[in-house]
Amino acid sequence: MQIDWFTFVAQIVNFLILVVLLRLFLYKPILNAMRDREERIRQRMEQAEEREREAEEVKQEFEDKRDDLRHRESEILEEAKSEAQSRRDELLKEARQEAEEAEKRWREAVRRDKDAFLSGLRRRAAQELCAVARRALADLADAELERQVVHVFAAKLRDLPDDAATALADATKDGQPVRVRTAFELTGDAEDEVRQALDAAGHSGDMTVERDEDLVCGLELRFAGHRIAWSVDGYLGSLERRFSEAVERSVRSDDDGDSDGDGKGADE
Amino acid sequence: MNVTPDQTVYVDWGFVKLNATLVFSWLTMLLLVLGSWLITRRITATSDLTPGQNLMEVLVKGMESQIEEISQERPRRYLPFVGTLFVYIAVCNILSVVPWYEAPTGSLSTTAALAVCVFVAVPYYGIRHVGIGSYLKQYVKPNPMMLPFNIIGELSRTLALAVRLFGNIMSGSMIVAILLAIAPLFFPVVMHALGLLTGLVQAYIFAVLAMVYIASASKARRDKAQAEEDSSDAEDSEGES
Numbered sequence: 106m107q108i109d110w111f112t113f114v115a116q117i118v119n120f121l122i123l124v125v126l127l128r129l130f131l132y133k134p135i136l137n138a139m140r141d142r143e144e145r146i147r148q149r150m151e152q153a154e155e156r157e158r159e160a161e162e163v164k165q166e167f168e169d170k171r172d173d174l175r176h177r178e179s180e181i182l183e184e185a186k187s188e189a190q191s192r193r194d195e196l197l198k199e200a201r202q203e204a205e206e207a208e209k210r211w212r213e214a215v216r217r218d219k220d221a222f223l224s225g226l227r228r229r230a231a232q233e234l235c236a237v238a239r240r241a242l243a244d245l246a247d248a249e250l251e252r253q254v255v256h257v258f259a260a261k262l263r264d265l266p267d268d269a270a271t272a273l274a275d276a277t278k279d280g281q282p283v284r285v286r287t288a289f290e291l292t293g294d295a296e297d298e299v300r301q302a303l304d305a306a307g308h309s310g311d312m313t314v315e316r317d318e319d320l321v322c323g324l325e326l327r328f329a330g331h332r333i334a335w336s337v338d339g340y341l342g343s344l345e346r347r348f349s350e351a352v353e354r355s356v357r358s359d360d361d362g363d364s365d366g367d368g369k370g371a372d373e
Numbered sequence: 374m375n376v377t378p379d380q381t382v383y384v385d386w387g388f389v390k391l392n393a394t395l396v397f398s399w400l401t402m403l404l405l406v407l408g409s410w411l412i413t414r415r416i417t418a419t420s421d422l423t424p425g426q427n428l429m430e431v432l433v434k435g436m437e438s439q440i441e442e443i444s445q446e447r448p449r450r451y452l453p454f455v456g457t458l459f460v461y462i463a464v465c466n467i468l469s470v471v472p473w474y475e476a477p478t479g480s481l482s483t484t485a486a487l488a489v490c491v492f493v494a495v496p497y498y499g500i501r502h503v504g505i506g507s508y509l510k511q512y513v514k515p516n517p518m519m520l521p522f523n524i525i526g527e528l529s530r531t532l533a534l535a536v537r538l539f540g541n542i543m544s545g546s547m548i549v550a551i552l553l554a555i556a557p558l559f560f561p562v563v564m565h566a567l568g569l570l571t572g573l574v575q576a577y578i579f580a581v582l583a584m585v586y587i588a589s590a591s592k593a594r595r596d597k598a599q600a601e602e603d604s605s606d607a608e609d610s611e612g613e614s
């Protein structure tokens with residue numbers, strides 16, 4: 106058992122060759138591959154961390170947005186509520202105004218009805234009164250009412266106040282005619298009497314006579330803005346006032362008793 | 374029967390003899406290089422590994438960590454030498470269970486060659502690592518009187534490396550051969566299994582010892598660095614006091 110020197114040297118060479126070959130074919134590629142893999146894993150981890158961070162950021166952003174939206178939601182709701190409230194108030198106001206206007210219109214209508222009624226009443230009352238008076242005068246004094254009216258009117262003309270007399274004289278001076286309106290046909294005597302009265306008052310011009318039923322059993326003289334008249338109107342005036350008050354009272358009591366009255370009570 | 378494969382000579386040209394040691398060494402080398410090439414040819418850095426690459430990575434990584442543990446240094450510069458020692462011896466020893474295969478490590482010529490490689494590698498790495506002065510100074514430590522002992526130690530451990538490996542492998546194959554003559558059934562198989570174990574253990578011991586010798590040769594610089602660190606610490610503390 107001894108060392109074979111050739112084998113010994115050959116084995117040294119063999120071993121060194123093997124070291125070189127294995128280094129070339131085994132260690133280097135394996136170590137490089139492992140290093141590369143570690144590098145890749147490190148990169149992947151870094152990427153993953155980066156992505157995680159990004160995801161976290163995006164998540165945070167979305168959460169912020171969501172919170173913002175939630176916040177806005179309540180704001181919008183609040184806005185809608187206030188808008189609805191204001192709209193409701195507006196509508197209520199409009200409705201109230203309309204109701205007020207309707208009431209006003211109704212009151213106006215009532216007033217008109219009342220006026221029409223009263224004026225109608227006045228006219229009829231005057232006519233009735235005239236008829237009654239006429240009959241009474243005819244029966245009692247054996248004289249016509251109209252005649253008596255003319256007498257009174259003529260007396261009034263004769264007793265004109267000074268300023269009216271002056272105005273009448275001025276009007277005559279200008280040659281302007283005076284207008285006499287009557288509610289009835291003037292007979293010749295009556296016309297003469299009026300003319301004489303005018304003459305006495307200082308008037309010498311023409312005189313025109315017009316019929317006007319509205320005067321209600323009376324006479325009226327107009328000239329240059331002045332008016333001299335007698336009629337049952339004066340008497341009827343107080344009567345009408347009293348009627349008016351009575352109607353007013355009844356309307357008011359109707360209003361109190363029947364809040365949504367439609368004016369029928371006034372007509373009745 | 375032959376005690377060592379050196380004695381199985383196929384061709385004899387006087388000094389140059391083609392014996393079984395060389396033939397099986399080449400065979401083993403061819404196997405190793407071819408296998409490595411086949412595996413690393415399709416190497417990939419992805420996690421999609423072939424089983425061969427996986428095996429190689431485990432092997433290389435294992436050797437690397439062992440070297441790092443012993444040398445306390447970056448293992449890459451020692452890996453080709455020490456790793457090849459381990460792989461070559463281990464494959465030779467494992468293949469000895471193959472019939473008619475004669476492990477080259479069973480020849481004193483081979484183990485002596487490997488031991489001489491280690492013997493040369495120690496100063497090679499030591500000088501490269503710490504410089505020739507520091508390396509040579511180790512022989513006169515702790516005092517010049519130790520120089521002869523250090524040199525003897527250097528030589529004797531090389532001899533021990535060669536003889537230990539040779540003795541173990543040779544004795545293993547001898548025992549199998551003897552048992553084959555005495556009890557040809559079962560026992561040789563058991564001894565072969567035991568041989569596998571001792572073969573791997575011997576490969577490990579050889580590589581680890583080589584690494585330890587190399588590491589101790591480059592230890593000087595670490596000692597020096599350590600000493601400098603200590604002295605600077607001492608100066609600092611003096612300055613403070």
